[in-house]
Amino acid sequence: MKVNKAGVPQRAALVQFLFILYINEVVPMDETVGYIICADDTRLFFSGKSSADLESRANSLLSEINEWALILCLKLNIKKTNAILFFPRRMHAELPTILLSNSEREMVKSLKLIGVYF
Secondary structure, three states: OOOOOOOOOOOOHHHHHHHHHHHHHHHHHOOEEEEEEEEEEEEEEEOOOOOOHHHHHHHHHHHHHHHHHHOOOOOOHHOOEEEEOOOOOOOOOOOOOOOOOEEOOEEOOEEEOOEOOO
């Protein structure tokens, strides 16, 4: 038997209420970042003039989110965290290095969002 030191059991009535309280603190961290939140899945959208700009902004916000999660005893699923870069075909873009918890995240070629692949 595993004993939880923090949290609530899945399917408990309190889960949805606590999730709303927690997730509302993530949203206002950076108003220049677009986001989509569906249940426990969050997508962040950054725009910038260069890969270096994107890398700096993304890593800064991900660091803030990670610190926020640690303070609230939340565990981010780092294995499910990845990144994708969209840019015009005629332009060569250097891939930014995106980090979460000092772990480099995979740059993927496509992603699925609400059943649609990009």
